[in-house]
Amino acid sequence: MGSSGFQLFEFLVSFGYCFARIERRKIDLMKSLVCISKVPDTTTKVTFTDNNTKFNEENVQYIVNPYDEWYSLVRALELKEAKGEGTVTVVNVGPADNEQTIRKALAIGADDAVRIDAQPTDGYYTAAQIAAHAKDKGYDLVWAGSESIDYNGFEVGGMLAELLGLPYVQNATSIDYDGSSATLVRNIEGGQETLSVHSPFVLSTQKGMAEARIPNMRGIMQAKKKPLEVISPVEAENLTEITKFEHPPEKGEVKMIDPENVEELVDLLQNEAKVL
Amino acid sequence: MAVIVYPDTVEKEIKKASKEAVYYASKVAGQLGTETIALALGTLEEDKLSTLAKYGADQVATVHDERLDHFDSCAHTKAVAEIVEQYSARVIVIPYTNNGQGLAPRLSARLKAGLVPGAVDFPRTDGDFVVKKGVFSGKGFAYYKINTDRKIIGMLPNSIGPQENPKAGAVEQLNVTLEDSDFTVQVKDVQKSTEGVPLSEADLVVSGGRGLKGPENWGVIEDLAETIGAATACSRPVADSEWRPHHEHVGQTGQTIRPSLYIAIGISGAIQHLAGINKSKVIVAINKDPEAPILKEADYGIVADAFEVVPKLTEALKEKVAAS
Structure with a gap:
């Protein structure tokens, strides 16, 4: 008696489970949010103004932060393409003149973009803006580059994860994702670690994730028509501020050594530089 | 009031950057006239804990929980945050290693404590709390002022160099409330990448x-x-x-x-x-x-x-x- 009752129960449970799965497949496409930062091109000559309190933006060429573009955005697109479904949204915190940089990300293949109309004054402020946008959007994967090449902070991804209450995998070099759980490899001191985590989660990416993609003409044309939503910032604090910039000390003149006399180099390294 | 330092571990080994961070923290504690507490999470061996005293920990606090042997940003952040509150710590020093980069920003957002992500020198503590950090990928330095009462310093490895600064370093076992649900990642494998020096x-x-x-x-x-x-x-x-x-x-x-x-x-x-x-x-x-x-x-x-x-x-x- 108990047995048939149990079987019926089991049947209903499995039916419900299947139904839930079908429902989930129908409505729950994979959604990625990729945080992108606008940074000075690598070859920029860095100078400061206003008594060394501001970065001099004059004549600076801007690019999408390479970590955000090469690794996060391209890998997010690869996962979407492999699955044949889903969306990749890019988000940037910055003023209107960032839109040229945002369009570059759309040209590479992002589906749509969000610009939060504010100056990204510190890592926490920036993370708080992105968190306010992301919190009720149901993103499965939230991507950040490990660092931006301007302030080299390695911080926005971790702050964002905390503000969203999600797991965080930092400095990942590869990711595979089956729609509910992901296997990642991340850097640790002197090695790498392989781990698994359930979505939704936040990750930050490093070299190894993907190779650079160059936008083609079609991508560039399409990018002009893709949606770019501008939203207002929320109230958030700056936990830190930069009070002054400084140039690194001038490098002394290089000392050239005769290739026939490598003993001199050994001597200089031992007795002058004292590093051996 | 104490300075808390978090020594990063990989496979239960205390990394060089962590010894450096303990030394760094002990100097900051000296500047502020307070003591240094090294917080070691996971099941570290006794001699590893005493290493922390050698580099300047007045006290070694440990949470002996094997679930903490692998880094998990959620669980580690929760544990450190709880202990920071217990000690009313004012400054938290974290070596800005791969794991440190998973902990410090998260802790900053949780405690709403300003973070200097990659300090290369000791802080200036007379008046404003200001720490120097490299920016523009080596093409400049910036002085970061932390606006909050509680400060987090993510210390860039190899910027000071570890030095011994022996202290008593009595070991104290602490308890923190960690649910299984606080552990969000499952580590499958650890690969050491080089045979020689990392x-x-x-x-x-x-x-x-x-x-x-x-x-x-x-x-x-x-x-x-x-x-x-x-x-x-x-x-x-x-x-x-x-x-x-x-x-x-x-x-x-x-x-x-x-x-x-x-x-x-x-x-x-x-x-x-x-x-x-x-x-x-x-x-x-x-x-x-x-x-x-x-x-x-x-x-x-x-x-x-x-x-x-x-x-x-x-x-x-x-x-x-x-x-x-």
């Missing part, structure tokens, strides 16, 4: 570029590295051509390193490469092109064919090593 911790680094023409010629790099006990590294084109593994790539999009000595062989010195190595104390460049940009960045330069001069240099160094 690149991130290496004091001496020998690095090769495209000038070496192919992976079969790496013997000259390895011989030199082995002679002086250095780690090996490479430039981006070398890693991209798969002559060498990716984890050896130093530069803008690879690793940033700060060894005492960096020997660049057959590396022209593109600006992206320099960004990863320009914090090295001494740079030696060996290149057959007298116009190679690396020579402008170097302290010592040799213009010569690498295959001729590097073996000679290795021999000269072997004699020195044998003599000393």
Whole structure:
């Protein structure tokens, strides 16, 4: 008696489970949010103004932060393409003149973009803006580059994860994702670690994730028509501020050594530089 | 009021950067007239804990929970935050290693405590709390003022150098409430990438570029590295051509390193490469092109064919090593 009752129960449970799965497949496409930062091109000559309190933006060429573009955005697109479904949204915190940089990300293949109309004054402020946008959007994967090449902070991804209450995998070099759980490899001191985590989660990416993609003409044309939503910032604090910039000390003149006399180099390294 | 320092561990080993961070924290505590508490999470052995005292911990607090042996940003942040509250810590020092980069930003957002992500010097604590940090990938420094009462310093490894500063370092077991649901990642495997010295911790680094023409010629790099006990590294084109593994790539999009000595062989010195190595104390460049940009960045330069001069240099160094 108990047995048939149990079987019926089991049947209903499995039916419900299947139904839930079908429902989930129908409505729950994979959604990625990729945080992108606008940074000075690598070859920029860095100078400061206003008594060394501001970065001099004059004549600076801007690019999408390479970590955000090469690794996060391209890998997010690869996962979407492999699955044949889903969306990749890019988000940037910055003023209107960032839109040229945002369009570059759309040209590479992002589906749509969000610009939060504010100056990204510190890592926490920036993370708080992105968190306010992301919190009720149901993103499965939230991507950040490990660092931006301007302030080299390695911080926005971790702050964002905390503000969203999600797991965080930092400095990942590869990711595979089956729609509910992901296997990642991340850097640790002197090695790498392989781990698994359930979505939704936040990750930050490093070299190894993907190779650079160059936008083609079609991508560039399409990018002009893709949606770019501008939203207002929320109230958030700056936990830190930069009070002054400084140039690194001038490098002394290089000392050239005769290739026939490598003993001199050994001597200089031992007795002058004292590093051996 | 205390200064709390979090020593990062990998496979229950205390990394060099963590000894440096403990020393750094003890100096900050000295500046502020308070004590240093090293907080070791996971099941570390007794002698590992006493290492922390050797580098300046007045007290070693430990949470003996094997679930904490692998880093998990959620669980570790929760544990550290709880202990920071218990001690009313004012300053938290975290080595800005891979794991430290998973902990410090998260803790900053949780405690709403300002973070300096990559400090290269001791803080200035008279008046404002200000810490120096590298910016623009080595092309500048910035002074970060922390606006909150509680401060977090993410200390860049190899910026101060670990020094012994022996303290009593009594070990105290602490308890924190951690549910299984606080553990969000499952570690499957840990791979140690190099047999020799890990690149991130290496004091001496020998690095090769495209000038070496192919992976079969790496013997000259390895011989030199082995002679002086250095780690090996490479430039981006070398890693991209798969002559060498990716984890050896130093530069803008690879690793940033700060060894005492960096020997660049057959590396022209593109600006992206320099960004990863320009914090090295001494740079030696060996290149057959007298116009190679690396020579402008170097302290010592040799213009010569690498295959001729590097073996000679290795021999000269072997004699020195044998003599000393």
